[in-house]
Amino acid sequence: MEEIRTDVLVIGAGSGGLSVAAGAVQMGADVTLLEGHKMGGDCLNFGCVPSKALIAAARQAQAMRTGAMYGVTPVMPEVSYAEAKRHVHRVIETIAPVDSQERFEGLGVRVIREFGRFVDRDTVEAGRWRIRARRIVIATGSSPLVPPIPGLDGVPYQTNETIFDLMEKPEHLLVIGGGPIGMEMAQAHVRLGCRVTVIEDGRALGKDDPEMAEVVLKTLRKEGVEIVEGAKAERIEGKAGRITVHTSEGAHTGDTLLLAVGRKANVDRLNLEAAGIAYDRAVEVDDRLRTTNRKVYAVGDVAGRLQFTHVAGYHGATVIRPILFGLPARARTDHIPWATYTDPELAQVGLTEEQAVKKHGRHRVEVLRFPYHENDRAIAEGKTDGLIKVMVVRGRPVGASIAGEKAGELIGLWALVLANRLKIGAVAAMVAPYPTLGEISKRAAGQYYVPRLFESDRVKKVVRFVQKYLP
Template sequence: MTRNKWILLALIAVAVVAFFVTGANEAFTLDAIKAQQAQFQQWFHEDPWTVAGGFFAVYILMAALSLPGAGLLTLLAGALFGFWIGLVLVSFASSLGATLAAVIARTLLRETLETRFSRQLARINGGIEREGAFYLFTLRLIPIFPFFVINLVVGLTRMRLSTFYWVSQLGMLPGTMVFVNAGRELGELESLAGILSPGLILSFVLIGLFPWIAKAVVAVLKRRRLADEYQRPSRFDRDIVVIGAGSAGLVASYIAAAVKAKVTLVERHRMGGDCLNTGCVPSKALIRAARAAEDIRRAPSYGVSAGEPSVDFAAVMGHVHGAIAEVEPHDSPERYRGLGVDVVEGEARLLDPWRVQVGEQVLTTRHVIIASGARPRVPPLPGIEDIEVLTSDNLWELKALPKRLVVLGGGPIGSELGQSFARLGSQVTLVEMGPQLLPREDEDVAREAAQGLEASGVTLCLSTRALKVVAGDGDLHRLEIEVNEAGETRIEQLEFDQLLVAVGRQANVEGLGLEELGVGTRDNGTLDVDGGLQSVLPNVWACGDVVGPFQLTHASAHQAWHATVNALFGEFKRFNVSYRALPAVTFCDPEVARVGLNEREAKEQKVPFEVTRYSLSELDRAIAEGDTTGFVKVLTVPGKDRILGATIVGAGAGEMLAEFTLAMTRGIGLNKLLGTIHPYPTHSEAVKAAAGVWKNANKPERVLGYLERYFNWRRGGGDDADSSSQPVTGDRAGASPERHEASSLSSAQSND
């Protein structure tokens, strides 16, 4: 920081300290203002320019330094100067003060805060980049954040100060009028009976209703701006057109039809999208077949011998396609037409915000929901175009089991499919650029998953970068890789018959006409929408994989509810999507399931947390089944039982996670989970056991000390504790008393 910046910072600090030390903050209370009102009015009548000028300067200073009291000063302006003079003074003073606050933030803090709070500033910057001055106008008109926060945050952006000033002047004017009028009414109050005066009541009603009124005004302005650019139809054929019949589109159209809206669902390929045809359903069917083969291999550990399993890959794929066929009617056009949805097959393209062309047909609609999904991303490796690459889309057309399979990508898809093919008999090598599998998970979680894959026969190449593909004359090809170990790199080649690419997915945004209408995309290629899933066009919404950030079937359904409800009823109430309690499961062995924050994310976001860990090696059901791999890890607020996140690694982790997801969604803490009766012996007891570990680590030591003395006294002893009492030691120290009769004691304790 330069010398001039330090001087400016020191002056601001002195001014702020002086404001509180001198007791000036106590002067800006309603009682203090009412007590001095007569004196102020006398001064104003004697020297109006000095008093008005002094008030103007004080208001600018308080707004510039973001000091508390600006709201009361606005009321005071109405009480002292009347409506019109007060309105002029406050309107210009607040705008100038806000601009100075933006200048201060830009001068002192922009470089530092842009680096430290880049994620928090991304939404504001995105909105300004998308809509410019209109975005700031909506923030001023409907203050999502307090005005002083808007001053500081927008000051950190690249908006021109002249634009910031005039938009602030215009956007704050309606609210200023309401508050100045309320102040004028308060200034004329002469007795308590005056509190019930119609004018004062109306002023406070306007303060309460202003956000709703302003929201309606902004909506009208957005529609007017659209209507000026495009020709709005005089009437509409439909309430909603949904583009894409994957999980997001199906849920959106179902909800719209359920509330009797007229909805058209457009799909260019197959109903059900990736989940039914190429994702969830076929992959889980394959995983089940692979697990059956692994169960046969493990059978001797239970005293059952069946020999090495014989895998008929054609029959395995028959099982996969049979599962798809059995689920398919749930997502069929016939079913959705029966629910009241108009299902249309074809390519959809937006001609303008209200017209969607499908083939030769043009549909007019009040709202459009984009649910076009995503597709596997194939990296531009040299030589990759010379071979037929497998992805999660075309994998299911394989006729023969690959002898040598190389998997690119160690995320959930690569891990699940790589392990499954290894269990079915392929020689699998998995290549991951990062230092661990499942890059979003904690290191200990990734380590358990890696051990599970290696136990299944997968060769892991971590910290390894794919360089190029060398196509062979026949079916045998090579992948050139760069391996990084202990800071040293070496070049190797992997032979393969098939290359499965699982390095992420790319949003389907092309060909929809969105770019021509100004609907932009983020850096990762997903559509740019706000927290309510609304695009820059107020009647165009998006949900599912085309939006992200979580490309999961249940995340798509969760978003679809918000997009549909906001589209149909957003004039009255809008809902922003929350991912705080969004569960996710990777179906490898051991399963990895998580909801909320993990340790890595909590540290990145600087969220204080306490970790509670319970090993499945202590769970009786896991011991009985000989499958003790894994653990339960819970993050809580330090000293409290409120759950910030939970991760489970082990058999059935995805099923156990539901209890933590419910707890986070409904605000249930670990004490309540500990007080819930769980059947014995089950895997779900691990949830209660983890809560017991937390309770033991947070038990009231002082109260227990008093109880120890009390029981010692009741036994006829002295004040000293029984010398035979010893602390618990060994592997089970700190574990929950979660065995048999002790379970009822922990339940009673948690209900206390």
């Protein structure tokens, strides 16, 4: 077995692992990177990139159906599902070189295309290599969770790891799971000409503010997505082309089944016990993202926190500081934004209204609101379904929720505000170009001053006094 000694060993070449590897090697460390599957990880190959490419194809199809209000005669699009999937794969191929083995070897990273397995506290075996490292970063990500539903093992099903290779259009897609992945794929498929039923045990988009989620769900239902809430999948039967999901609220039959019920951390291959690393559903880490083995860190989905690509990248940047320089660095979550890329989009950063009230008390929380239908750009583009809510405590935003056109872009401003703990006045003082959707954030911030300036008898008295005696 060939032995390697390295400063930093990274296990997993997804967003988090690649961030660590690229940063560490360019700062002078000897870096070894293990990847037993695909470079780029889940996001590039099975998640963010392919899903957004399919959503883009579906949006083009929907635009052809909805042109009447703009003076464009609506037509029923002729959709090639296979060609839409080829578009997905072209997008992946275009982005792949950025995450490729060749690029990282060009940076100076030693890339080994094998899965890694701990043999002691600082040693990992991978294929014919035995690697001893000063510091190790686990960045193995997560995989689709397959729930233990009776009968599931007897029928074919799709997950986000297989749906983008499906070239034959489903006639009736059954989606188990009403979270972001399930709802994004449901809308994309109904726009591409499929019948779609979403089966959700609880409330669809249940982790988001209910008022904001309803803006999205209303549109999906209008477009034809059947959303069955409070329906637990109890049994599945059938065969390829005819699958029935029996739920607590009735049965639903379709030709294709997609599972979108969550993710599980990839820890099974790692032999974590040999390294003294505690784990349950995910690797146990502290605020520094350090495991119970002081030489080992975990980043991204496998660390069991917010499971988003941008969080994995943020984690990667965070652990560089202690690994390379021995300096303290802690990972925060209060400033992390996320978005669901339905149409309209749904985005959140910090606390929702319910969470803010629970943490700070109703009397201390001010909720600033502004609707899309009062924004001139939204009116011009016919995108008036939407709302922003900003939760403020003593003049400082603690959360923002947006449902509407480009919500995923608009939330970035509020992520900046929370990351730097700015006051609401920073946004109110901002000058946004007219007409843009960005004015929605400024107008929401301005609501903070309405009762303090325009509805204040004291302010009016001061103004009258100054006007009376001002030379």
